[in-house]
Amino acid sequence: SYGTEKARKMSQFFRRLVRKMEKAQITVIIVSQVRSKIGPSFGRTTTRSGGRALDFYASQVLYLAHLGNVTKTVKGVKRPTGVHIRAKCDKNKVALPYRECMFDILFAYGIDDLSASMEWLREIKALKLVGLKKRTKKGVTAFVKATNKLSDKDYEKELVRINAVVQKKWYSIEKTFLPTRRKYRS
Incomplete structure (x- = not known):
């Protein structure tokens, strides 16, 4: 009643879906359209229709x-x-x-993994890790254009090399934000 039928049905649907997904070991990607909230005084100014079930069950x-x-x-x-x-x-x-x-x-x-990775490395001033001499936006653009002209096999090798550098740098940065001591000792 009072327009909550859709939210209740969504909650039932996700409860059933999550169990089946765990058994089958599959991933579901749901794309939602957001709507503007009316008169929010704080927090997010948009919401999705269908209640909070999607937020609750989403990983x-x-x-x-x-x-x-x-x-x-x-x-x-x-x-x-x-x-x-x-x-x-x-x-x-x-x-x-x-x-x-x-x-x-x-x-x-x-x-475009290559451009995104190179731009991120430029933002954190780590282009030297991939051996780039020109550490400017133009240098990154020239590198991406040159890499895009490589054969598929060589492009794949270069992408794997750059992704390895990005992952290593990302994890080293993320590790610095984690607490150094543990709350519970084992």
Whole structure:
């Protein structure tokens, strides 16, 4: 009653779904549209329809924001080839929450891992770890363009090398934010 039927049905659905997912060892990704809250005085100004079941049962909650278009000019014709995205993690049962990142999604390709990794390394001033001499935005752009011209096999090798550097640096930074002492001794 009072318009709570949808929320109740969603809660029942997720209770059943979670059990089946655990048995089958599968992951479900749900994309939701957000709506504006009416008159919030604090907290998030948007909400999803269907009650709180989705927030409760989710292992990770990410909010994506469209920042602009990736464009390319070929022979004087300018066209959008992708979108710039900012992702903000609000809930994370798998890793540390409240992390934020930016990346590009290229049409007919997907997430541009190489550009996102190189931009992040530039932001934290760690481009020397991948052997880049020019540590500017132009240097990163030139490196990405040159890498994109490699054969598929060589591109894959370079991407694996850069991802290893990014992971090592990411974990070393994250480790510095963790507490150094334990609350409970074993």
